[in-house]
Amino acid sequence: MTVTTEHPSTNGVDTATLFATIDAVKGQNEIAKFQFRASNTWVNGTHSRSTISGFHGAMQELQHQAPTVVESDHPAVLVGTDEAPSPVEYLLHAIAACLTAGIANIAAARGVTLTSVRSDVEGDIDLLGILGLSDGSVRNGYEQLRVTFHIAGDADEDTLRGIVEQSRRRSAVYDALTNPTPVSIDVVVD
Amino acid sequence: MTVTTEHPSTNGVDTATLFATIDAVKGQNEIAKFQFRASNTWVNGTHSRSTISGFHGAMQELQHQAPTVVESDHPAVLVGTDEAPSPVEYLLHAIAACLTAGIANIAAARGVTLTSVRSDVEGDIDLLGILGLSDGSVRNGYEQLRVTFHIAGDADEDTLRGIVEQSRRRSAVYDALTNPTPVSIDVVVD
Numbered sequence: 001m002t003v004t005t006e007h008p009s010t011n012g013v014d015t016a017t018l019f020a021t022i023d024a025v026k027g028q029n030e031i032a033k034f035q036f037r038a039s040n041t042w043v044n045g046t047h048s049r050s051t052i053s054g055f056h057g058a059m060q061e062l063q064h065q066a067p068t069v070v071e072s073d074h075p076a077v078l079v080g081t082d083e084a085p086s087p088v089e090y091l092l093h094a095i096a097a098c099l100t101a102g103i104a105n106i107a108a109a110r111g112v113t114l115t116s117v118r119s120d121v122e123g124d125i126d127l128l129g130i131l132g133l134s135d136g137s138v139r140n141g142y143e144q145l146r147v148t149f150h151i152a153g154d155a156d157e158d159t160l161r162g163i164v165e166q167s168r169r170r171s172a173v174y175d176a177l178t179n180p181t182p183v184s185i186d187v188v189v190d
Numbered sequence: 191m192t193v194t195t196e197h198p199s200t201n202g203v204d205t206a207t208l209f210a211t212i213d214a215v216k217g218q219n220e221i222a223k224f225q226f227r228a229s230n231t232w233v234n235g236t237h238s239r240s241t242i243s244g245f246h247g248a249m250q251e252l253q254h255q256a257p258t259v260v261e262s263d264h265p266a267v268l269v270g271t272d273e274a275p276s277p278v279e280y281l282l283h284a285i286a287a288c289l290t291a292g293i294a295n296i297a298a299a300r301g302v303t304l305t306s307v308r309s310d311v312e313g314d315i316d317l318l319g320i321l322g323l324s325d326g327s328v329r330n331g332y333e334q335l336r337v338t339f340h341i342a343g344d345a346d347e348d349t350l351r352g353i354v355e356q357s358r359r360r361s362a363v364y365d366a367l368t369n370p371t372p373v374s375i376d377v378v379v380d
Contacts, residue, residue, distance in 0.1 A: 012235035012271075013236070014269055022321055025317070025323055029323075032318045032323070033316055033317075034314075034316070035312055035314050035315070036279045036282060036315065037279075037282065037310065039308070040290055041307075041308050042293070042294060042308070044202035045203050045204075045291075047291075048286070048287045052279050052283065057267055057268075057317075058267050062265065064265060065272045072287035075252065075254060076255075079203070079204055079208045079295075080291070082254055084258060086226065087284045087288035087363050088284070088288070088363060089226045089245075092228035092242070093228050093240040093242065093260050093262070094262075094278070095277070096238070096240055097230060097261075097277040100230055101236035101263075101270070101277065104232060105269075114232070116232070118229070119230045122227050123225065124225050125225070126222055127215070127222040128222045129360075129362070129365075131215055133215060133216055133219075139365055139369065140360060141362045141369065142362070142366055145371060146374050148376045149378065152380040161379065170322060172278050172330045173277050174330070174331075174373060176278070176367060177331075177366060178371060178372070178373050179329065179331065180370060183285065183337065184336050185337045185339065186338045186339065187338075189342070
């Protein structure tokens with residue numbers, strides 16, 4: 001059986017399945033409860049490695065089609081061995097990727113075909129905070145993130161800007177960064 | 191010329207250079223102003239790709255020793271093609287890696303040799319938020335993150351717990367997530 005919709009794969013998004021998923025969640029909210037996970041192992045110095053593989057969602061334990069290993073380190077200028085991007089740089093990737101996925105989904109749902117979406121993210125951080133050299137006025141994290149999107153598609157400028165704005169309103173990473181996210185830390189001494 | 195310290199490379203951390211760096215920043219705060227960057231390109235559907243390469247710091251333009259390419263996608267159950275971890279999963283890697291780098295640095299500065307640091311991160315998220323199915327009571331981002339560290343080293347339990355706690359207090363990613371981080375979004379229509 002083939003499900004036919006007006007825009008079956010606009011932007012590579014299977015809109016029929018997207019709308020069916022939203023309908024399924026409407027009928028059973030429990031489907032929407034997800035838990036994502038990562039396991040990290042210290043390598044040496046500021047270098048560590050995470051594996052991302054399993055997660056819980058749609059009322060079942062699930063696995064990505066392949067595990068992903070990502071690494072972090074500090075750059076040499078911050079006394080690391082620069083084997084990988086620093087932890088804070090992954091936040092820049094996360095927000096760009098989250099907003100971009102939303103843009104593709106929302107555009108497809110609105111029948112807009114995109115031809116190009118690029119973004120540059122910049123994060124300003126004053127390391128007086130993490131180095132313990134501030135009197136408390138300098139925070140540890142980013143003072144400001146700026147995301148600049150370059151977008152093109154078969155819609156007028158207002159429509160394209162509206163798609164980006166709707167993606168911001170629905171973005172998990174935008175919310176996680178711009179609003180407080182509770183983080184608990186437990187320690188087991190081996 | 192060789193700089194000799196009591197713990198020249200505890201945990202793979204060059205403590206002499208670490209302390210010299212902190213002294214240099216004390217003398218000239220401008221050294222601590224950094225800007226990190228990522229550039230993202232939409233691939234298809236919810237799949238996108240970021241490149242992390244250049245940054246500004248220590249009053250100069252710098253490059254990582256190699257560019258890193260990282261990808262994101264949504265899992266199949268969320269109507270993606272599961273080519274890579276989802277954007278929110280990178281937040282879990284970022285916080286684990288940031289806290290772990292801090293643990294290694296702080297332990298070295300305190301003369302503690304670590305033998306093992308592992309962590310598991312879990313993030314609970316209710317997708318009613320991003321699916322637009324909530325009445326406003328469900329946020330888009332994570333409701334709760336939990337980090338569990340397993341740590342071993344040549345110090346007593348209180349000392350090891352104190353190192354993790356000091357890392358939390360100085361963590362850039364912990365601050366970026368637990369406190370509001372301003373994010374601006376600009377759009378250029380091509």
